[in-house]
Amino acid sequence: MIYQIYPRSFADASGDGIGDLAGITARLDSLAALGVDAIWLSPFYTSPQKDAGYDVADFTDVDPLFGTLADFDRMLERAHDLGLRVIVDIVPNHTSDAHAWFQAARASAPGSPERARYIVRDGRGPEGELPPNNWESVFGGPAWTRLDTTDGSPGQWYLHLFDSSQPDLDWTNEEVRAEFDRILRFWLDRGVDGFRVDVAHGLAKHPDLPDFVISEDIDSMGAAQMGHPAWAQQGVHEIWRRWRSVVDEYDGDRILTAEAWVEPLSEMAAWVRPDEMHQAFNFPYLMTPWDADAVRTVIDDSLAAFASVGAPSTWVLSNHDVIRHPSRLALTVPSPQGHGIGPDSPGLPDPAVAQMRGRAATLLMLALPGSAYLFQGEELGLPEVLDIPADRREDPTFHRTGGERYGRDGCRVPLPWEADAPAFGFSPSGESWLPQPGWWGEYARDRQEGDRESSLELYRAALAARREHGLASASLSWETTDGDVLIARVGDVMVVCNLSTSPVDLPAGEVIAASERLDDSLPPNAAAWLLTT
């Protein structure tokens, strides 16, 4: 099980209100106690933080906000001492506009080698005043920004699939490929156990950069736009084969995990063929609504698709880009990925239903064979935070859409560790880069420790049982293949998840984990694991 740390929001040792590497190091023992096998850290590299660190200005250094390379080494050593493997994020689709390469591209002439590292083109229209094509940024607005010129000639345009501060690199350029080989080796030499590869479906673009006829807004990081000339182009695969050969030069089980918003799952499986990446996030699973048929189908499709290439299936419900899953699974009006929810959103979740569904969904997920990914704070049962004032929101999505989309800040609020400490234990100074709601302390880790009905203890018990019963490498078979109650056997454990609206009788057996207090029946929005005879 891999646990995602979002460094800005995990633990702040320096007191500036932004989490840091020393804060992570100090709190790692709580992750070992939870039963985590590996941690994945979102970016902590030098960055102007226009997209919370996914705008990298130097891929081989630590931003002073997060500490130093020596702090990184200490964190790595402590993690390894605790038996935790460490996966770092790598962001190859784009750099920050503050990266030395982009600064050089800005200052250089059209057609120069400096510009050739990025996707820079002349504009359309008589004066080149129109963008080269009609692509839109994932964060809203056009995907092209015009470069200034100093000599009065018409400025060229650069592509940015995300924010204008994140110019896309040109991966047909060997210089770009070689630079990323170097970056991979830099971190592998330091001892990391692998990489989570950002926007792994975006590096190769259709060579003609043709217009795309847009039927609806781009969402799901491009997944809803299969066939879009920016996403899921076949050219990515040779890049992954090259990266795999770099990673394979190193000892131990170093892994590459793809962030690839690709559908269907049979297509995503191509990212994890034996000579490409090791794992890919299962976003179709994450996007599945609370509906028994849909959940059963996505589980079957996942197991079949990943098995077809000999890779483990993965499972994920939450991360730093989506509405936290308890809230999301209880929305009565769906919200497209990345749009977020706020106080005025339609179909807001009933908090009690959200809490139950969140726990049940987790218990179902942790029974499934393969690799599970957790996002920091989900073990505390945190819901999405809705009431963040506009002037405190930082996600570029919010600002690029004039507030029409709330964006992703609601899942990124710094964690509550101790109910009665400043910033709920997040920061000794009481500072917090996103405001923590007053009720955050109810979810604090210290309030939940030892309380058998708490979310924390549910996660701990489920992770321990998952390990004890070898569920990650067991096989799954359904006991029922229709109806609103999912019942499956995974190894020697029977998992039952009630997605109907009435209680159901539980099969006879010993309950070893349950998302709700049980009598003889399993309430709606609940799940249980049993040992049956």
Ligand code: NOJ
């Ligand atoms: C995916 C990351 O998870 C997200 O947070 C980021 O905004 C985009 N890639 C751009 O790097």
